[in-house]
Amino acid sequence: MYKWLLILSMLSVQTLASGQKPAFHANMRIVFESLEEAAGDLTNVYHLKLEGKNLREVPEEISLMPNLVSLYLSDNELTDLGDRFDHLKNLEFLELSGNRFQKIPAMQLRHCTGLRELYIRDNLIGEISEDINELKYLSTLDAGSNQIRQVAEGINLSYLKKIRLDNNYLAQTPAFLAKSSKLEYLNLNNNDISDISILAGMYRLQTLNLGDNPVQSVLPVKNLKKLEYLVLDWIDLSGVDPEFLKGLSALRVLSLEHCSLDDFSAFTGNWPSLEELSLIGNEFQMLPAPFRRIKSLKKIWLKGNPIPESEISVLAEALPDCQVFK
Numbered sequence: 001m002y003k004w005l006l007i008l009s010m011l012s013v014q015t016l017a018s019g020q021k022p023a024f025h026a027n028m029r030i031v032f033e034s035l036e037e038a039a040g041d042l043t044n045v046y047h048l049k050l051e052g053k054n055l056r057e058v059p060e061e062i063s064l065m066p067n068l069v070s071l072y073l074s075d076n077e078l079t080d081l082g083d084r085f086d087h088l089k090n091l092e093f094l095e096l097s098g099n100r101f102q103k104i105p106a107m108q109l110r111h112c113t114g115l116r117e118l119y120i121r122d123n124l125i126g127e128i129s130e131d132i133n134e135l136k137y138l139s140t141l142d143a144g145s146n147q148i149r150q151v152a153e154g155i156n157l158s159y160l161k162k163i164r165l166d167n168n169y170l171a172q173t174p175a176f177l178a179k180s181s182k183l184e185y186l187n188l189n190n191n192d193i194s195d196i197s198i199l200a201g202m203y204r205l206q207t208l209n210l211g212d213n214p215v216q217s218v219l220p221v222k223n224l225k226k227l228e229y230l231v232l233d234w235i236d237l238s239g240v241d242p243e244f245l246k247g248l249s250a251l252r253v254l255s256l257e258h259c260s261l262d263d264f265s266a267f268t269g270n271w272p273s274l275e276e277l278s279l280i281g282n283e284f285q286m287l288p289a290p291f292r293r294i295k296s297l298k299k300i301w302l303k304g305n306p307i308p309e310s311e312i313s314v315l316a317e318a319l320p321d322c323q324v325f326k
Contacts, residue, residue: 031070035061043067051075051095058084066090074098074119081108088112097121097142103129104143110134121145121164128174130154144168144187151176158182166190166209173198188213189231196220210235211255219244226250228273233257242267249273257281257301264288272296280304287311292318302326 031047032038038045042064048071050059055076062071063084070093078099085091091112096105101123109115117140125143127150132138140162148168155176162185165174170191177183178198186205190212199205200220208224211233218232222244230251238260245254246269254274258281267290274294281304291300297319302312303326312324 035059038065046070048072058082060084063087069093071095081105083108085109086111090114093117095119096123099123101125103127104132106131106134113137116140118142126150128152128155132157139182161185163187177202189233199224206250211257221245222247224248229253231255232259233278234259236260238262243269245269252276254278258304264290270294275299277301287315291315295319297322299323299325 025044027044028046031049032045033049035050038048038061042061043066045065046067046069048062048065048068051072052075055073055078058073058078058081062068063086066087066089068088068091071091072095074095075098078096079101085108089111092114094109094115094117097119098121101120103125104120114137115135116137118135118138119142121142122145125146125148127148128143130152133156136157137159138157139159141160142164144164144166146168148165148170151170151174153175156179157176158180159182160180161182163183164187166187166189168191170188170193173188173193173196175198177186178201182204183202184204185207186202187209189209193213194216196210196215196218197220200223202224204226205224206226207229208221208227209231211231213235215235218235218237218240221230225247227248228250230248230253233255234257236259237256242264243266246267249270249272251271251274253276254271255278257278260283261279262283262285265288267288271294274296275298277291277294277297278301280301284305284307287307292315298321300322302324307326312326316324
């Protein structure tokens with residue numbers, strides 16, 4: 001629901017093929033939830049939701065909606081888009097999650113020159129080919145929870161800002177990401193990635209989720225000074241000098257769950273903006289002093305650590321505005 005509310009709140013004026021800005025139409029504020037609702041004036045349908053309709057093919061009526069901006073086709077039985085998208089040049093947002101696609105239908109979307117966001121989670125996709133270069137203005141790609149093992153090196157999505165490839169079978173960080181100079185959000189959670197050295201040059205990253213990967217060295221993370229949200233859950237950090245986190249002063253959320261940590265006393269850095277810290281499932285017997293100095297902290301999770309109640313009391317006294325979950 002939050003996705004279509006965001007789109008409605010933006011209501012950006014689309015540019016038609018003629019270059020003229022369309023006049024405001026009342027339907028710009030309406031999300032139709034069936035073809036029956038939209039019938040009668042298909043040319044003025046801007047937002048359409050056909051989720052969970054057991055569709056096996058895209059309805060022909062969609063090809064008659066040239067002003068369509070957002071389209072939801074999630075949780076159906078689609079394997080192909082056919083030629084229904086050839087005239088949808090104003091389409092900006094497309095939701096295809098929960099279908100049966102075996103590849104990203106980039107060639108069938110190549111005429112959708114306005115497409116900015118593509119969500120295609122929970123399908124049967126095994127690779128991402130260079131065909132996706134047809135979607136050259138794509139800023140958001142969510143292809144999580146598929147079966148992706150290969151990502152072509154020749155991909156070039158220069159406008160990409162957000163990508164989710166979590167819950168796949170990737171053995172390496174996709175090489176094309178190094179060319180995505182505008183990338184701010186990257187989720188690679190639950191893959192089979194051991195080498196993250198390519199991330200060292202992604203200076204614009206603000207959100208990074210590497211959790212549940214067999215990462216051999218997390219040191220490249222230290223270069224990402226703009227990070228605000230960092231997840232390293234289930235990565236063995238025992239014996240790793242915590243100073244690699246020292247320079248990440250923009251952090252607001254940090255999750256280090258099940259990382260085999262038992263000591264952070266050597267940490268000399270400061271996280272002046274950190275609001276949430278999760279240390280669930282580690283081996284801390286006492287709270288490291290650096291954590292008590294984080295005055296901005298609002299929530300901390302300590303479940304699964306053998307920390308005595310006396311230590312919890314010390315933390316509560318040092319950070320009276322912080323909620324402690326244990």
